[in-house]
Amino acid sequence: MTLCSSSSPRRQALWLSAALLALCAPAAGVAQTLDDPAVRAPSAGGQRATQANADYDQDLDASAAPADPWEGFNRQAFKFNRGLDRYVTGPIGRGYMKITPKAVRHRVASVVNNLGEPGTAINDLAQGRPRAAGVTTSRFLINSTVGGLGLFDVGAKVGLEGHEADFGQTLGRYGAKSGRYVVLPLLGPTTVRDGAGRLVDTMTDPVALATAGGAKSFGMIRGGVTALDARANSDGFLRALDEAADPYAMMRSAYLQNRADMVRQARGGVQVLPDFDAARIEP
Amino acid sequence: MSRRILPWLFLLPSAYAQPALAARDASAEAFARAGASRLLGVLGDKAAGPAQKDAAFHKAIDELADVPRVTHFVLGKYARTITPDQKRRFALAFRSYAERIYQGRLADYGGERVSVVGSVMRKPGDVIVATEISGGQLDRPVPVSWRVLQSPGGWRVVDVQFRGVWLAITQQQDFVATIDNAGGDVEVLINRLRSDAPVSVKRR
Helix, strand or coil: CCCCCCHHHHHHHHHHHHCCCCCCCCHHHHHCCCCHHHHHCCCCCCCCCHHCCCCCCCCHHHHCCCCCCCHHHHHHHHHHHHHHHHHHHHHHHHHHHCCCCCCHHHHHHHHHHHHHHHHHHHHHHHHCCHHHHHHHHHHHHHHHHHHCCCCCCCHHHHCCCCCHHHHHHHHHCCCCCCEEEEEEECCEEHHHHHHHHHHHHHHHHHHHHHHCCCCCHHHHHHHHHHHHHHHHHHHHHHHHHHHCCCCCHHHHHHHHHHHHHHHHHCCCCCCCHECCCCCCCCC | CCCCCCHHCCCCCCCCCCCCCCCCCCHHHHHHHHHHHHHHHHHHHCCCHHHHHHHHHHHHHHHHEEHHHHHHCHHHHHCCCCCCCHHHHHHHHHHHHHHHHHHHHHHCCCCEEEEEEEEEEEECCCCEHHHHHHHCCCCCCEEEEEEEEECCCEEEEEEEEEEEEEEHHHHHHHHHHHHHCCCHHHHHHHHHHCCCHHHHHHCC
16 A cells, blocks of 8 residues: 555645655644643743753753654655755645645645544544544534635634644653654654654544545545645745755754644643753753 | 543543643733834835845844844853854854844745734743734734843843744754764854855755
8 A cells, every 4th residue: 555545645645745845844744833722822841950850851842852863864864855855846846836826725725734624633532632622523514514625714713723633642642752753765754653643643534534435536636735735835944944054953853843842732731941041952 | 422422521631731821921022022023024124125124134133132142052062162263253154144044034924913922931031922923924823932031131032933843942953963963063063154155065
């Protein structure tokens, strides 16, 4: 079973987009802030001095040294992915952005996001957030009907703000550590935990399962459009990588911070932030 | 919802554990509100020429950001070992680099509005202000948090968070990795940040 023929176009697209485009960048990862006001409040952030505390959790530390023992392999995979983006997927994504008005791209993004809502609702439930699951389900129902198959985010207009949830986040919510950082050729950056989470999301995507008996072209079209949308959304971040002193380190830092923030939102913990005057990081 | 399912939901944790919310800080919020609006105003000023805009951006950064603190921070562990001469040259290169890239990125956001949605005081003089940027070309509000610290000149921004990613922390890890991979040679980073560094050097 190839990625394109597997049963979860949206999750695939996240893989593909992350992948083919050296993606999964936080700009594309788009971990939107949850609608829960308590979660939306900025994290107070503990002091680095609290690291000695029993409560200290490196997964919530925004500036913790990354666990990257496979850096040699990862840098090669990152280089391959960037090359692919420069010569193949980047031109396709920029071509799409050039010929498509922003208003149209917003509508495409809206449809893509809407098809991901059932998967989000399942993870909301798995995280013990029935209220969030209810909001997500309501959004899906409203946007799929009144919103013209997801073309318009009517849910947000009536106060049902969207958010993202995935199984890697769910695992993190129950204490699973992120594990080693790894960059996969074609599939982009992930961690051991989040890679496993992606697999589960891919195999349990409700929309893909519900349409599995229908036209095969639906899954392929959905996967392709989602990848295109993700590439367009991550274009700014990918351009920023070109300006980094070490693009690999920048991607790793941004990806891990984005994921740590997703998990922090699910757990409700505070993010540990560095002391600006100490200028201290791990050796 | 089925009556059979409902009871099971109560076995689940009712919600996320709520973060301990500290007090809001009105003065930090006011600073962030005014500062963000001013910055977006500079970037969105279509009447100003490129040189005028550069000068206004430079002045705004001086007044809104704690540049020396950020410059020290992004060097990470190397801030302790760098020589005074290297520090001076790094500061010049970093300032020029940061203005060049962030002005370019932020220019895409001209015309948007900034609204403060809350703040959390981590400790006196250290506050995270949550804002939302909306309108303009955005189809939905974008949450952006600002970490502001009290300095002798008043509140100053030291870091900005967007989609969970703190820019100064990212910059620090980018720079420290660069120096690490150069065997601890800070000159490699300074050369890479200079505006006249060839693109091929920057692209790896």
